[in-house]
């Protein structure tokens with residue numbers, strides 16, 4: 001018996017995936033297993049066919065709640081939805097609307113990746129830590145009734161979607177957007193921006209924030225060309241820095 005980090009009960013622990021496995025499978029292609037790239041100096045890059053798991057953080061029940069139920073929803077409604085609506089302006093695709101993706105559950109899914117990566121002591125994630133936010137996010141992962149609209153401006157997230165699927169996975173990293181702290185999490189063709197800041201965003205009318213979608217019950221992603229995106233540039237800078245100092 002050991003101590004589950006989520007429910008805090010003494011239970012038998014299982015091998016819990018830290019990065020959702022489904023978001024790997026989607027990337028499995030002829031180029032071989034997905035490449036995982038460390039964002040800290042001294043960490044390492046490797047190819048992983050099965051993702052990275054940690055046998056020391058979750059019991060089966062908690063793993064099923066976040067790794068199972070939340071992940072299933074994210075896969076069925078966001079990663080491989082039956083339909084999505086494209087929003088265009090003058091012939092340019094600007095956004096996708098995922099009508100079946102519940103913003104509250106998508107938020108908890110994003111929060112669960114950040115939390116799992118932070119509590120994990122596996123080598124790849126050892127240098128990654130979201131500090132006090134670990135404790136802030138924990139009850140949300142367990143709360144099926146969690147509502148973003150009832151927790152404004154404390155919690156929020158935005159999603160960027162790239163035009164190609166083979167974006168490499170990078171260890172989540174902190175970034176600032178208009179003065180606020182965000183965590184940038186790459187997953188398949190998406191980049192999740194989890195707000196780790198209690199202050200409100202400067203644009204309360206941002207229709208793409210998950211908190212703004214709760215009344216409609218859908219999820220919006222902002223489309224970006226990967227090759228010219230600032231996310232690709234940020235990833236490039238991190239990798240160059242790692243090469244210099246690692």
Ligand SMILES: [Zn+2]
Pocket residue numbers: 004005006007008009011058059060061062063
């Ligand atoms: Zn548990």
